[in-house]
Amino acid sequence: MSKNDIKVALIGNPNTGKTSLFNQLTGLNQKVGNYPGVTVDKKEGLSKLSPTQNAVITDLPGTYSINPTSIDESIVLKTLLKKDIKESPDVILVVADVENLKRNLLLFSQIKDLEIPTVLAINMVDQMNRKGITIDLSLLKKQLNTEVVLISARKNEGINDVKAAIIRCHVAAKASPLCGVDHKIDPDYFMKLKEISSDYSLYELWLMVTQSNFPETVTKEEKEKLLAFKQDVSKVKKYQHKETIYRYQEINKILKKTYIIDKSKATDLRARLDKIFTHKIFGYVFFVFLLFIIFQSIFDWSTLPMDLIDGTFAEISDFAKNNLPTGVLTDLITEGIIPGIGGVLIFIPQIAILFLFIAILEETGYMSRVVFLMDKIMRRFGMNGKSIVPLISGTACAIPAIMATRTIPSWKERLITILVTPFTTCSARLPVYAILISLIIPDTKIFGFLNLQGFVLLLLYALGFATAILAAYILHKTLKIKSKSFFVVEMPNYKLPSIKNIFYEILEKTKSFVLEAGKIILALSIILWFLASNGPSSFENVEKNTVQNPLNQHLSEKELQQKIASAKLENSYIGILGKTIEPSIRPLGYDWKIGIALITSFAAREVFVGTLATIYSVEADDEKTATIKEKMATEVNPITGEKRFNFPVGMSLLVFYAFAMQCMATLAIVKRETKSWRWPLIQLFGMGFLAYISSFITYQILS
Amino acid sequence: MTTIATLQKGEIGYISEESLDSIPLKLLEMGCLPGAEVELVQIAPLKDPLYICVNGSHLAIREETASKIQILKVNSLDV
DSSP states (O other): OOTTSEEEEEEEOTTSSHHHHHHHHHTTOEEEEEOTTSOSEEEEEEEEEETTEEEEEEEOOOOSSSSOSSHHHHHHHHHHHOOOTTTSOSEEEEEEEGGGHHHHHHHHHHHHTTTOOEEEEEEOGGGHHHHTEEEOHHHHHHHHTSEEEEOBTTTTBSHHHHHHHHHHHHHHOOOOOSSOSSTTTOHHHHHHHHHTOSSSOHHHHHHHHHHOOOOTTSOHHHHHHHHHHHTSHHHHHHHHHHHHHHHHHHHHHHHHHHEEEOGGGOOSHHHHHHHHHTOTTHHHHHHHHHHHHHHHHHHHHHHHHHHHHHHHHHHHHHHHHHHSOSSHHHHIIIIIIHHHHHHHHTTHHHHHHHHHHHHHHHHHTHHHHHHHHHHHHHHHTTOOGGGHHHHHHTTTOHHHHHHGGGGOOOHHHHHHHHHHGGGSOOTTHHHHHHHHHHHHSOSOEETTTEEHHHHHHHHHHHHHHHHHHHHHHHHHHHOOOOOOOOOEEEOOOOOOOOHHHHHHHHHHHHHHHHHHHHHHHHHHHHHHHHHHHOOSGGGGGHHHHHHHOGGGTTSOHHHHHHHHHHHHHHHSHHHHHHHHHHHHHGGGTOOHHHHHHHHHTTTOTTHHHHHHHHHTTOOTTOOOHHHHHHHHHHOBOTTTOSBTTOHHHHHHHHHHHHHOOOOHHHHHHHHHHHTSSHHHHHHHHHHHHHHHHHHHHHHHHHO | OOBGGGOOTTOEEEEOGGGGGGSOHHHHHTTOOTTOEEEEEEEOTTSOSEEEEETTEEEEEOHHHHTTSBEEEEOTTTO
16 A cells, blocks of 8 residues: 555445455455454455556445444444544545435435545445436435435446545545534534544544543543533433434435435335245245255365365375475474364365355345344344344354354343354364264164164254354343343345455455464464374384384384374373363263374364374374274273274263364454453363263263 | 334334434434334234334334334325
């Protein structure tokens, strides 16, 4: 970003095509960062306005007003109130939906009163004819005293006009309030407010009073004076109401002269689709059917790319092993870093496919209908209709799911959603479930058509959801958090999804997963590698002892190497750790080998399979499940003489993996989102306790 | 008391001036203004939330909020 770039803040109501406009203006020149001090993602992009002029465009979260009700929305206020020359926007670009211009202009009128140069882009004008809308553009410009552009972001129409208007607006740098909050409401009151400082517009001062949000530039003295206004809370509230009504009166006056809508042209597509999607029986049937299709597709479509990633990383690892000089550094690269990166990337197919579906559901407007259908049910369990999105996303990965809770305005409902989301069956649990099920559940059909193994997997999904809901209920009844539950959801028009928007959405979500979860999984993989390949002083003799052991003399070179690897692991730090915890996990039916796998699962649950592969002397970089499975199937419990992975142990493990919080990356995200270690620790120990007890009961009953 | 919550599906009412203070600011901002025409479009299967159309905005609000917003009822057939 150079000094001459114009800083543009993009702002608008949700469902106005703001994202489409952002994507059209910036293309692939986007990056997601963080706002200093807060956790909300900051989306920025570079746009070439003219051959000589660039702009940095910041995409602010969608909001109906500057007065925030959720964390996402509070960012808008914070950004707009900033007086820092480096960060405060030069021009504000407001996007409005042509069909609902009146409501969209409320936000515009608030922004205009901040006295920052503003461009209004009226979007979806390609719909005007069909909806019977006519606009007197030149009069509207005059009345609003600003640059107004008609665009159709999806069809890429009017984008150059927007760019030109930003430049003109920046050069003219004129900014005047539209409504002015003072005279119609209480002239004396607002006169006094205005006297506090001349550095801010009256509306900015008013926002500081109503929102208790003070930019750093406000002096202590000014802050005290502003807080004094806040003392009469009911008056402030009353004036906020009056302000809003006054704004609408002004908007109505302007629109009466400039905006005509012929209601007879309204189509009944919305009504017809709503009748189906919000139907009291069919609505739910359709939703369940849709979920079924989505999960089915995730499994069907992701197998191939996942195998491909898996194979590629094994090959890279092999290649590196064969071509790099032997040594610790090579071991770190081939056994720590490469598998670590592979362990992150393997999840991309499932996550990308799930977010493809979620993006389609949101883009089309269907998701709002699901929220509408589910709110009452979710509320009984202390959550919000909006919690349904995180709970579905959680089946791919808890990390983006927890980030998706930011739209829930009530802190209690949001917290509960965050806490229970990790119970939903994420994609990292699947490899574990798959191998255990294939070991203990016979591959037969029940009722003549239903595959028993598949049915058990389905039950595990149901178990995850049921536990999430039950845990939510318990939290709802026990958490003593006072937080006003508020719920207003717009039911947007049904739209065909834009491929471009969906593509960018998947790209962004996947990128944030790789960066957020990736760094933790990678770091942990390296630590675990170190613990597994080093040990106390006797560790160095392990290889020699194994080679010299008379029992091993008849082994082939390859078998001997596997034996050495296995013996090394047993004597490494992690092996010692596994043996240390063995007494405490024996009641669950596990030995120290499974103990090691439980510990390494903290990097990512699926590491369970790889760890057992190493322990059972299968070539570590060979992910042939069949061979691991065979080894696991023949492993014998030395005490009972029975198979190690018999039915009780397998069930106990399945239950353990369903409940335990074995994901460091998720814990880190929960810490970030709740700004406290308290909640991730509660999750870790609460879920761990539940897992331990349930596995204990399962094993004791079955054995 | 006649409120949005007492409307039948498809019925129309006008938000009364008296309820100004009991309308949450957020709803006001979304167009739920005194004097505005409000239509109950759909009721969720468990009687809650309610799907309304007011001032061109289609919104879902909870019954709890809707029952605080007084309206003057007009049978849609009479208009």
